[in-house]
Amino acid sequence: MTVIPLTELDPGDTERIGGKAAGLAMLIAAGQRVPDGFCLTTQAYQAGTVPREEVAAAYAELGDEVPVAVRSSATAEDLPWASFAGQQDTILGVRGLDDLVTAIETCWDSLETARARAYREANDVAEAQMAVVVQTMIEPRAAGVLFTANPITGARGEMVIDAAPGRGSGVVDGSIEADHYVLGEQIPLHPGGCLDRAELTELRSVGRRIQEHAGSPQDIEWALDDGGTLWLLQSRAVTSLFPVPEAAGDELRVYMEAGHMQGMLQPMTPMGASVMLQVSRQWFEMFGAKSADVSSLLTIIGGRMFLDLTAFVRAPGIRRQLPESMALYGPRVVAAVEKVLEDPRFTPRRLRIPVGTLARVVARTGPPMVRGIIGALRRPEAERRRVLASAPAVRASCRARSDVTTAQEHLAVAEEVHLDVLSGPMLDALNPLWAAMGCQGLATVLLHGLATESEVSAVVRGAPHNVTTEMDLRLWQIAAEATEHRQLLTETPVAQLVSQYCEGSLPEIGLEGFLAAYGHRSAAEIDVGVPRWAEDPAPVFDALANYLRQGDHDQAPDVRFRRAAAEGEAAIEDLVARARLRRAPLAPLIAFLLRRTRALIGLRELPKFLWLYALDRVRQELLAAGEILAGRRLLTEAGDIMFLDLEEVRAAAETGTDQRDLAAARRATHQREMRRRHVPVVLLSDGTDVEATLPVPENAEGLTGIGAAAGTATGPARVIRDPHGARVEPGEILVAPTTDPGWTPLFLTAAGLVTETGATMAHGPTVAREYGIPAVICVKDATSQIRTGQLITIDGASGLVRVEDEETGSAESR
Incomplete structure (x- = not known):
């Protein structure tokens, strides 16, 4: 059967009826008023010929020669993550069987236009089939679009209506200036607008019912006929909204995106997020805090890390200084926080400080931190050698164990390998950094009026002993010594170079030693779901090719770095000279602070570098567990484990829970989030992107x-x-x-x-x-x-x- 009345459609049968027809079926199932019509299924499209007799019979049921709207309903249309709005054709006012057959064929043809193909490619949709919806035409007094959440700000507590007299096609395609209504708690009125208060109230009520039935915010096309009857023409998910926190509770909360502090804007894999939350809890518990303290502070939304600022926004003694303290994170964050502070919903409230927890943390961390900072200030060279010497021991502690064989055992190692690194070497390596930052901050204060912050920060140019800088320069040295292989490394496809390296057929250029030292790193490296360079060295080959194209000796990385180091030393001399002329008594102290800053600031990358050894071990243990679970057919492949969380892996390992469907769904969601270009810097728990309201x-x-x-x-x-x-x-x-x-x-x-x-x-x-x-x-x-x-x-x-x-x-x- 290739022609089905709309009233008999199954909303879940998108492979046969397409997204638009499925949306209409959902509206009918929800008891909403939808114009009569029928759906020509994808089976007819696959046959390539319009079944004229079936269409004629269905058309006759609507009335003799009644004008109809013919709408595309592709299987890749009105999806939860991609609307495909306007990508395929709609033909209005079609009358007569011959014209109806022609309109159906036009809808079919629109599936393969250049714009439709480009849209599918951009949304990673491999192929699509076309169904067609035919409905009786409504000649409306007014029509338009209803969004059950604000599509601009993301606020789930607001609905937005765009309306115009007559047909709503001009509203949908943007060709006319529509009346614009934002419905919050109050119903606004537009003098001279095409909708009155009662009609707006009805639309809001209908929108709420449809959203509740569909389970997500909806984009609804509607029409009001001359008798004031409301007809619904289409409903689909609002695809652009950033997700809301899952467990925010009833109280309105405010979150700041924190991933950018680690250079992460892409979403973390579910396992990456799970490990990050676990590590944070372990860190807090290690120093006497409760795991609930971090659970309430760090939140994963849409795969991104957010910090809950609600308590600070409400605290009377903190909120006044909050915008200034947010300046470190940029003017966008500052402006958004200032907007939040003006919101009457965030009235000041006394901050409940867990005094006992705070005292335990200070007691356990304070004395060793003070000793470490003093030691770094007194003997920076000795302190630097001491903390750098911890790297081999950390690496050794994170090596694989031969006695681990079951999925449960691999999971246990993944959950425990952090503990020694967090409590000892990583924490210890932070002390020189605190000392350097303190020295730079105090020097900036003492030089106020004599030098800008930028001039003071120039002293760190070319700072020594930075593990990331040393990594980059080592890779440059490999490139410099591999010039005889320039053509091979710059003209061979990277995938082929990786294959040759893995096979052992690539000329020896020192890459094996580089990966032995730095193979536990990668872009987005705090996410254990991301492959390390040792697993996929393609980015390393990209960098080598980039360096080998460098032809200007003065711009060579090692030359530039030596020049930067000279500039850093010169900056110290210049600032000290200024101090001697204008603030002679302070000049010795300023010189001490600047030189300690330069001597220690390069160690800022070391704590994370050490932690990455543990993260790499976590990844390898999880992949080993994934291999076992895939062998038991609880996962499709080992890598699917990165799309579960730790508890879900435990359920598979201990009770045999089949997680294949869950992992596949999570992978698809992650891939969609990877395409998201905009992430709110400050987000409210009702979905409001605060910056969008500015x-x-x-x-x-x-x-x-x-x-x-x-x-x-x-x-x-x-x-x-x-x-x-x-x-x-x-x-x-x-x-x-x-x-x-x-x-x-x-x-x-x-x-x-x-x-x-x-x-x-x-x-x-x-x-x-x-x-x-x-x-x-x-x-x-x-x-x-x-x-x-x-x-x-x-x-x-x-x-x-x-x-x-x-x-x-x-x-x-x-």
Whole structure:
């Protein structure tokens, strides 16, 4: 049967009736009023010929020669994650069987237009089939669209209606200026608008019922006829909304996106998020805090890490200073927090401080921290040698054990391997960093009026003993010594190079030693679900090819780094000289602080570097468990374990729970979230993207962000959203969503850095300062406002990015 009345459709049968018809079937099942009609299923499309007799019979049921609307209903349409709005055709006012058959064929043909194919490709939809919906036409007095959640701000407590007199097609395609209503607790009125209060109230009530029935916010097309009867023409999920927290409770809460502090904007895998939460709980419990303290502070939303700021926003003694303390995370965060503080729903409330917990944490961490900081200040060289010497021991403690054989045992090791690293070496390695940051901060205060913060931060340029800098320079040295293999390494496809390396047929260039030292790293490396370089060295080959294209000796990474180091030393001499002229009594102290800053700041990457050994071991143990569970047919493949959480793995390992369907669904969700371009910097628990509620700032000079590494640079932009397979030509300015140490090999050829998020003390900007390249962070939508090849000028002190009109003709961005 290829023609089915709408009243007989199964909402779950999308493979046969497509997304639009499934939405109509859902509305009918919910008891809503839908125009009569029928659906021509995908079986007819597959046959390639319109079943004229069946269509004629169904058409006759609607009435003799009645005008109808003919709408596409592709299987890849009105999906929960992609609407395909406007990608296929709708033909209105069709009258007569011949015209109806022609309109159906037109809908079929629209499935393979260039725009429809491009949209499917962008949304990772391999193929689609076309069903067609035919409905009697409603000649409305007014029509439009109802969103049961605000599609701009994400607020789930607001509905948005766009309406216009007559047919709603002009509202849908954007060709007319519609009446715009935002329905919160109150019903607004528009003098001269096409809807009255009663009609708005009815639409809101209907929207609530449909959303409750569908289980998610809906985008609903509707029409009001001359008699005032409301008809529903379509319903589909609102696909653009950022997810809401799962367990926020009834109280409105406020969250700040925190992943950018680790250079992470892409979603974490479910296992990566689960491990991060577990490690955080272990860390807190290790020092006497309760696991509930971290559970309430750190939240995973849409795969991203968010910090719950609600208590701080409400605390009378803290809220006044909160915007200033948020300045570290950029003007976007500051503006959003200020907006939250103006919200009457976040009235001040006394903050309940867990005094006992705080006392236990201070008692356990305070004395060793003070001793470590004093030791670093007194004997920085000795302290540095001591903490650096911990790396081999940490690595040894994280090696695989031969006595681990079952899935349960592999899981147990994955959950315990962190403990020794967290409690000892990693914590110990933080003390020199605290000392360096304290020295730099105090020096900045003492030099106030004599030097800017950017001038003080120049002392860290080319700072020694940074494990990430040493990693990048070591890779550069490999490239410098592999010039005889330049053609092989720059012209061979990366996948082929990886295959040759794994087979052992690649010439020896020192890569094995590099991966032995740094193979536990990668981009997005805090997520155990992400492969390490030792597993997939493709990014390393990309970096080598990038370096081998470098032809300017003065811009060679090692030359640039030595130049940056000289600039850092010169900055100390300059600042001390200023102090001697204007503040002579303080000059010795300022000199001490600046030199201690430079001597110790390079160790800032070491704690994470040590932790990554444990994360790598966790990943390998989980993959081993996944292999066993796949063998038991509880997972489809070993890697699927990264799309479960720790408890779900335990259920599979201990009770034999089949997790194949769950892992597949999670993988699909993760892949969809990977395509999300915008992540709110501040989010309310009702889904509101606070930044979206702010007025758009006007700046005629250019794009603004935070200056994170002093200096200026002018060059062609290179927009890169994923470091895998990317390259930056010498002199280009890297423009990226965010960066972490996995991106830093690209820094060695870049003239400067622009990111959409970040914090001045995050890994990427810190490495940029140490390399001596200017950096501007927190530039909203930089990767969409700037195009690869555009000439841009960045000022790493003021935070200004000026986009010139000309383009240099650089290759397209990834």
